[in-house]
Amino acid sequence: MRSMTWRKPMPSDARMVFKGVIFEVWQWEQTIYDGSAVVFERLRRSDAAQVILVVDGMILLQEQYQPDTDRFLSLPGGRCEPDETPLQSAQRELIEESGYESDEWELFQTDEPTGKIEWKNYTFIARGGGKKQDTALDAGEKITHRWITFDDFLMLSDDPLFRSNSLIPTLLRARLDPQKREDLKKRLGIA
Amino acid sequence: MRSMTWRKPMPSDARMVFKGVIFEVWQWEQTIYDGSAVVFERLRRSDAAQVILVVDGMILLQEQYQPDTDRFLSLPGGRCEPDETPLQSAQRELIEESGYESDEWELFQTDEPTGKIEWKNYTFIARGGGKKQDTALDAGEKITHRWITFDDFLMLSDDPLFRSNSLIPTLLRARLDPQKREDLKKRLGIA
Numbered sequence: 001m002r003s004m005t006w007r008k009p010m011p012s013d014a015r016m017v018f019k020g021v022i023f024e025v026w027q028w029e030q031t032i033y034d035g036s037a038v039v040f041e042r043l044r045r046s047d048a049a050q051v052i053l054v055v056d057g058m059i060l061l062q063e064q065y066q067p068d069t070d071r072f073l074s075l076p077g078g079r080c081e082p083d084e085t086p087l088q089s090a091q092r093e094l095i096e097e098s099g100y101e102s103d104e105w106e107l108f109q110t111d112e113p114t115g116k117i118e119w120k121n122y123t124f125i126a127r128g129g130g131k132k133q134d135t136a137l138d139a140g141e142k143i144t145h146r147w148i149t150f151d152d153f154l155m156l157s158d159d160p161l162f163r164s165n166s167l168i169p170t171l172l173r174a175r176l177d178p179q180k181r182e183d184l185k186k187r188l189g190i191a
Numbered sequence: 192m193r194s195m196t197w198r199k200p201m202p203s204d205a206r207m208v209f210k211g212v213i214f215e216v217w218q219w220e221q222t223i224y225d226g227s228a229v230v231f232e233r234l235r236r237s238d239a240a241q242v243i244l245v246v247d248g249m250i251l252l253q254e255q256y257q258p259d260t261d262r263f264l265s266l267p268g269g270r271c272e273p274d275e276t277p278l279q280s281a282q283r284e285l286i287e288e289s290g291y292e293s294d295e296w297e298l299f300q301t302d303e304p305t306g307k308i309e310w311k312n313y314t315f316i317a318r319g320g321g322k323k324q325d326t327a328l329d330a331g332e333k334i335t336h337r338w339i340t341f342d343d344f345l346m347l348s349d350d351p352l353f354r355s356n357s358l359i360p361t362l363l364r365a366r367l368d369p370q371k372r373e374d375l376k377k378r379l380g381i382a
Contacts, residue, residue, distance in 0.1 A: 008259050018209040018216060022232045022307065025211050032258050034330035040259060041213045043234070067223050068199050068231060069306070113356070114304055115260070116213065139225035157360075165304070165356055169348075172363035 007115055010042055022046070023117075043117040049090035050077030050164070052108065053100055053126045054188045058147035060098060061156075065142040073162040075123075076100075086122040094126065096136045097143055102129030108187070111166035121166050127189040150190050154181070198306050201233055213237070214308075234308040240281035241268030241355070243299065244291055244317045245379045249338035251289060252347075256333040264353040266314075267291075277313040285317065287327045288334055293320030299378070302357035312357050318380040341381050345372070 014028035023043050030040040052075060053060040062074050076097045080089035087105060095101055104127040111121045137143060148156075156162040157171035174181045205219035214234050221231040243266060244251040253265050267288045271280035278296060286292055295318040302312045328334060339347075347353040348362035365372045 008261070017211065020208065020216050020218065020232045021230050023214075023216060023234060025209060025214060025216065027211065030258050032331040033333060036330060038331070039212050041211045043214060067221050070199070114308075115354070117305075139227060140223040140229070142224060163306070169359050169363060172360060172367060176363060176367050 007042075007112075010118070014042070016044075041116070043119075045117060045119045046082070047080045047086060047089075047120040047122065048077060049080055049086045049093060049122040049124065050075040051090050051094045051124050051126050052153075052188065053094060053098070053102060053129060054190060055100070055102075055129055055147075057190045058149060059153045059188070060100070061146055061148050061153075062097065063144045063146070067140055071161065073156065073159060074164065075167075080122075086120075087124065090122065090124045090126075095132060096138075097141070098145060099131045099133050099135050100126075100129045101132045102126035104128055104189075106187070109166065109170065113165050123166060125188060150185055150188065198233075198303075201309070205233070207235075232307070234310075236308060236310045237273070238271040238277060238280075238311040238313065239268060240271055240277045240284060240313040240315065241266040242281050242285045242315050242317050243344075243379065244285060244289070244293060244320060245381060246291075246293075246320055246338075248381045249340060250344045250379070251291070252337055252339050252344075253288065254335045254337070258331055262352065264347065264350060265355065266358075271313075277311075278315065281313065281315040281317075286323060287329075288332070289336060290322045290324050290326050291317075291320050292323045293317035295319055295380075297378070300357065300361065304356055314357060316379060341376055341379065 010026055011028050014026045016024050017027050018025040023045050025041065025043055027039050027041050029037045031037050060076060062076055063071060064074055065071055076094045077090065078093040080086055106125045108123045108125045113119060113121060154171050154175050157168045174184045201217055202219050205217045207215050208218050209216040214236050216232065216234055218230050218232050220228045222228050251267060253267055254262060255265055256262055267285045268281065269284040271277055297316045299314045299316045304310060304312060345362050345366050348359045348366065365375045
């Protein structure tokens, strides 16, 4: 898992200089090593949450289109709303995108995909559950579902359609180390 | 390697709505699946180039501080200037940060770290070379160097101070697959 702490927090005098529909741009004056001051810039965007849903030993995978993308594979998930905890976002996205609810949730890993953007990606494990409603997709989503085995889940790390920068290293490490593989299987509740 | 093509190019009517010191914010109206139109947003920033420099079978690693980060490990590299090819950026960054020049260059991989930012990371291999000048660091950089073996290079994929989202999966795959390991070693020109 990527460290959460390598970028220092933005200083308190940082100010928002632009607010778009997804991104905010923040700037501050930073004194650098020769004593001069330059404008530093960082972005903020809403955090995101995704879900590894495991039911009867199988993992839910989505195949998805969005208006500005080609086909890709992903886990259920999406953007956190301002009034939600990451867990609430994960639970909402799971039921909206798949119709499934689960009672057993655990935070699996947290990643910061890029240094100059304040943006966390939360991955949750949801063990067990059932379909509670039809999906309620956004008008900007087309999603189909399938259930895959644990071995297929690990091999997603070689699938060019699966683009999770946060999970690919985790899956590769589980393929590399039998102990990590067993630990992951156990955490997912797969016998 | 990550596919270069999953996000479609920005449409021709996209317009830049903000230009900061690093990031540009672009927006356009996108018709979504229910026929309605919403504002889509994407960022642009300068591409980046990094270098795997191999001299006498050893690889150059940097330990670095920047004013807004803790200590981290990286390869020589940095932002591409507007008038440069990625190769020119890699060559300039190598000599500025390390003082080294090399005659034998090859593009190793190209990555797009995140979907909503038009931003490519180029990784080059430079085989052989020598120190031509002292380093010429930016006032915002503090860098020290060391030479590491191929095995240590592979194990950077487990070092929390090494934060290359583009190289970590490549190194993990080389550890996982003896053929990929030999191929990588050969491409680096290490016997």
